[in-house]
Amino acid sequence: MAHDYKLTLKVRDYECDIQGIVNNSVYMNYLEHARHEFLLEKGINFAELAKNNINLVVVRAELDYKLPLASGDQFWVGIKLVQSSRVRFDFLQEIYRNIDNKLILKAKITGTSVNDRGRPYLPDEIKALFLSSSAESS
Amino acid sequence: MAHDYKLTLKVRDYECDIQGIVNNSVYMNYLEHARHEFLLEKGINFAELAKNNINLVVVRAELDYKLPLASGDQFWVGIKLVQSSRVRFDFLQEIYRNIDNKLILKAKITGTSVNDRGRPYLPDEIKALFLSSSAESS
Amino acid sequence: MAHDYKLTLKVRDYECDIQGIVNNSVYMNYLEHARHEFLLEKGINFAELAKNNINLVVVRAELDYKLPLASGDQFWVGIKLVQSSRVRFDFLQEIYRNIDNKLILKAKITGTSVNDRGRPYLPDEIKALFLSSSAESS
Amino acid sequence: MAHDYKLTLKVRDYECDIQGIVNNSVYMNYLEHARHEFLLEKGINFAELAKNNINLVVVRAELDYKLPLASGDQFWVGIKLVQSSRVRFDFLQEIYRNIDNKLILKAKITGTSVNDRGRPYLPDEIKALFLSSSAESS
Numbered sequence: 289m290a291h292d293y294k295l296t297l298k299v300r301d302y303e304c305d306i307q308g309i310v311n312n313s314v315y316m317n318y319l320e321h322a323r324h325e326f327l328l329e330k331g332i333n334f335a336e337l338a339k340n341n342i343n344l345v346v347v348r349a350e351l352d353y354k355l356p357l358a359s360g361d362q363f364w365v366g367i368k369l370v371q372s373s374r375v376r377f378d379f380l381q382e383i384y385r386n387i388d389n390k391l392i393l394k395a396k397i398t399g400t401s402v403n404d405r406g407r408p409y410l411p412d413e414i415k416a417l418f419l420s421s422s423a424e425s426s
Numbered sequence: 427m428a429h430d431y432k433l434t435l436k437v438r439d440y441e442c443d444i445q446g447i448v449n450n451s452v453y454m455n456y457l458e459h460a461r462h463e464f465l466l467e468k469g470i471n472f473a474e475l476a477k478n479n480i481n482l483v484v485v486r487a488e489l490d491y492k493l494p495l496a497s498g499d500q501f502w503v504g505i506k507l508v509q510s511s512r513v514r515f516d517f518l519q520e521i522y523r524n525i526d527n528k529l530i531l532k533a534k535i536t537g538t539s540v541n542d543r544g545r546p547y548l549p550d551e552i553k554a555l556f557l558s559s560s561a562e563s564s
Numbered sequence: 565m566a567h568d569y570k571l572t573l574k575v576r577d578y579e580c581d582i583q584g585i586v587n588n589s590v591y592m593n594y595l596e597h598a599r600h601e602f603l604l605e606k607g608i609n610f611a612e613l614a615k616n617n618i619n620l621v622v623v624r625a626e627l628d629y630k631l632p633l634a635s636g637d638q639f640w641v642g643i644k645l646v647q648s649s650r651v652r653f654d655f656l657q658e659i660y661r662n663i664d665n666k667l668i669l670k671a672k673i674t675g676t677s678v679n680d681r682g683r684p685y686l687p688d689e690i691k692a693l694f695l696s697s698s699a700e701s702s
Numbered sequence: 703m704a705h706d707y708k709l710t711l712k713v714r715d716y717e718c719d720i721q722g723i724v725n726n727s728v729y730m731n732y733l734e735h736a737r738h739e740f741l742l743e744k745g746i747n748f749a750e751l752a753k754n755n756i757n758l759v760v761v762r763a764e765l766d767y768k769l770p771l772a773s774g775d776q777f778w779v780g781i782k783l784v785q786s787s788r789v790r791f792d793f794l795q796e797i798y799r800n801i802d803n804k805l806i807l808k809a810k811i812t813g814t815s816v817n818d819r820g821r822p823y824l825p826d827e828i829k830a831l832f833l834s835s836s837a838e839s840s
Contacts, residue, residue, distance in 0.1 A: 300735040301748055302587050306580045306635065307476045308749070312458065312484050313578060316451030321714040328774070334715055335722070335773035338444045346450050349489045356483075359582065359749035360742070438597040439610055440727060442720045444773065446611070449716050459576040466636070472577055473584070473635035497611035497720065498604070582752045588760050589730030596726065614720045622726050625765045632759075 289382060291366035293326040296386070299361045309356035315393050316349070319381050322365035323397070332413045341404035342411050347376070348398040354391050362386040371418045375408040376400050427520060429504035431464040434524070437499045447494035453531050454487070457519050460503035461535070470551045479542035480549050485514070486536040492529050500524040509556045513546040514538050565658060567642035569602040572662070575637045585632035591669050592625070595657050598641035599673070608689045617680035618687050623652070624674040630667050638662040647694045651684040652676045703796060705780035707740040710800070713775045723770035729807050730763070733795050736779035737811070746827045755818035756825050761790070762812040768805050776800040785832045789822040790814050 297318060305311040324334045327344075334344055357363055368380040376398055383393040403409035435456060443449040462472045465482075472482055495501055506518040514536055521531040541547035573594060581587040600610045603620075610620055633639055644656040652674055659669040679685040711732060719725040738748045741758075748758055771777055782794040790812055797807040817823035 300731065301738050302581060302589060302731050302734055304582045304749070305578060306473050306582075306584050307481050307483075308582050308753070311578050312487070313451050313454030316454055317714065317716050320450065320716055324715050333774075335444050335718070339722070343445050345445075345491070345494075347491055349450070349487070349491075351487045353483070353485055353487075360747075438593065439600050440593050440596055440719060440725050442611070443716060444718045444720075444722050446615070446720050451716060455576070455578050458578055462577050471636075473580070477584070498609075582749050583757050583759075588734065588763070589727050592727030592730055611720050619721050621721075621767070621770075623767055625726070625763070625767075627763045629759070629761055629763075 289366070289368055289380060291368055291382075293322070293329065293367045294364050295322045295325050295367075296362065296364045297321075299357050299359060299363070301359050304359055307356075309358050310361075312353065315351065315353075315383065315395075318363075318365055318383065319379075319395055319397060322367055322381065323379055323399075326367050326369075327417075330413075330417050332411075332417065337401075337411065342409065343402050344399055345402055346397055346399050348396075350396045352394045354393060355385070357383075357385065357392055363392060369417070372398065375410055377414075377418070427504070427506055427518065429506055429520075431460070431467065431505045432502050433460045433463050433505075434500065434502045435459075437495050437497060437501070439497050442497055445494075447496050448499075450491065453489065453491075453521065453533075456501075456503055456521065457517075457533055457535060460505055460519065461517055461537075464505050464507075465555075468551075468555050470549075470555065475539075475549065480547065481540050482537055483540055484535055484537050486534075488534045490532045492531060493523070495521075495523065495530055501530060507555070510536065513548055515552075515556070565642065565644055565656065567644055567658075569598070569605065569643045570640050571598045571601050571643075572638065572640045573597075575633050575635055575639070577635050580635055583632075585634050586637075588629065591627065591629075591659065591671075594639075594641055594659065595655075595671055595673060598643055598657065599655055599675075602643050602645075603693075606689075606693050608687075608693065613677075613687065618685065619678050620675055621678055622673055622675050624672075626672045628670045630669060631661070633659075633661065633668055639668060645693070648674065651686055653690075653694070703780070703782055703794060705782055705796075707736070707743065707781045708778050709736045709739050709781075710776065710778045711735075713771050713773060713777070715773050718773055721770075723772050724775075726767065729765065729767075729797065729809075732777075732779055732797065733793075733809055733811060736781055736795065737793055737813075740781050740783075741831075744827075744831050746825075746831065751815075751825065756815060756823065758813055758815050760811055760813050762810075764810045766808045768807060769799070771797075771799065771806055777806060783831070786812065789824055791828075791832070 303314045363385050366382045370378045372378045379397040381395045441452045501523050504520045508516045510516045517535040519533045579590045639661050642658045646654045648654045655673040657671045717728045777799050780796045784792045786792045793811040795809045
């Protein structure tokens with residue numbers, strides 16, 4: 289998979305649980321942080337949008353856990369963004385461990401954007417994101 | 427869906443994020459906690475197993491986010507357990523808000539059990555769980 | 565110490581870390597949740613205040629860790645509230661393990677309330693809290 | 703304060719709460735992560751020690767919250783380590799915001815090291831740490 293964006297991070301000890309490995313829920317944090325950093329690079333600020341009552345929300349998440357990360361591991365999160373319907377977009381995300389480039393986790397996170405009345409609403413910044421994606425891929 | 431187990435919880439303010447609603451990753455915490463409480467009731471102690479190098483692990487998670495939980499909300503997590511292969515089991519989990527019994531989240535969490543060499547291994551307690559399930563349902 | 569409020573909770577496995585015990589930072593979550601539940605009982609809603617730009621904030625925290633909590637432990641958080649200056653209040657908080665009533669943690673959390681310009685500001689609900697406290701103790 | 707170690711980090715959106723700022727408990731995560739990275743640089747691996755039943759534990763924490771961090775903020779954690787008794791050590795920690803170098807939080811975290819019987823026990827690596835500190839400062 290060709291990634292639109294990559295972010296390198298390192299496991300923090302407090303993210304590990306009784307089993308001595310990163311807790312399952314923490315991968316959701318890694319994935320979210322990588323998405324927000326990616327969007328920020330594209331001029332889309334999750335926190336600013338939230339202040340203006342435009343909320344980017346996740347409607348579905350699929351995660352395949354392949355191998356666990358443990359204390360001290362460095363890893364990178366790769367993202368590929370695909371528009372899946374008029375108002376929905378899929379973040380295809382993968383996590384790889386740096387030391388051996390093994391696949392740790394594969395995810396598909398489907399999001400949409402809603403306005404202050406809870407209705408699907410794509411702000412111009414996000415529309416522009418898909419226009420530029422298709423332009424680049426043509 | 428008929429649930430094998432139900433656990434009632436309440437949103438804690440620190441679980442809510444910038445958008446003023448429970449952060450997506452926190453539902454993984456709720457689901458995990460409900461699974462561990464359910465297993466405990468069946469005589470299976472996640473922490474004890476981990477100490478003995480028998481690790482219950484999640485291999486796949488599917489989550490459908492329907493409605494958000496917010497500060498102060500009480501909710502319950504329902505669980506139905508299904509054996510999906512010789513060494514895998516699916517926890518079908520749903521979260522409902524107490525006040526109006528609306529569906530908040532629907533999930534399928536697929537787990538397995540591995541021994542200290544990372545090989546799939548079902549301890550007797552877990553085998554017994556499925557035996558009793560099928561006995562009950564026959 | 566006579567407590568104004570008590571809240572009983574149970575350790576969740578995801579709150580435990582590599583050492584197999586509740587991570588130090590999680591006690592801050594327990595303490596915060598207990599404070600917010602206590603305030604709610606007194607008619608003060610942390611989340612509602614935040615929406616109206618009245619923010620209850622912690623300015624100092626002192627925590628003495630006596631014994632660790634571990635998987636499955638039930639415990640209670642006791643709170644005593646003391647006004648420490650015109651605009652500051654101290655939550656004296658203790659955590660006890662249910663099974664043997666041993667002291668787990670002792671804390672003093674100093675808070676204040678600030679308005680949308682970041683100035684100390686005590687809303688009437690909070691003033692009333694101290695009036696009633698002194699009335700009760702006289 | 704002259705720091706023995708500095709670590710630069712960035713706020714992640716999931717670390718922010720209803721008030722739109724980093725939740726109080728998260729600073730404990732930042733401080734812990736910085737301490738473990740510092741110790742690692744000195745050859746002391748928290749996770750490895752835990753596996754061998756040598757547990758580094760916090761016995762007291764004092765935190766002064768000066769200013770809040772918010773979404774997108776970059777900051778650095780500075781550490782100065784001081785031996786405070788035969789078996790205790792104080793991590794003097796400060797958090798500064800990168801953009802204006804303003805002090806965000808000041809903390810004193812007192813730790814010790816215990817063996818598998820829960821008795822204070824300083825492993826050689828940690829003793830060496832203090833020997834080298836005093837050598838450097840003389």
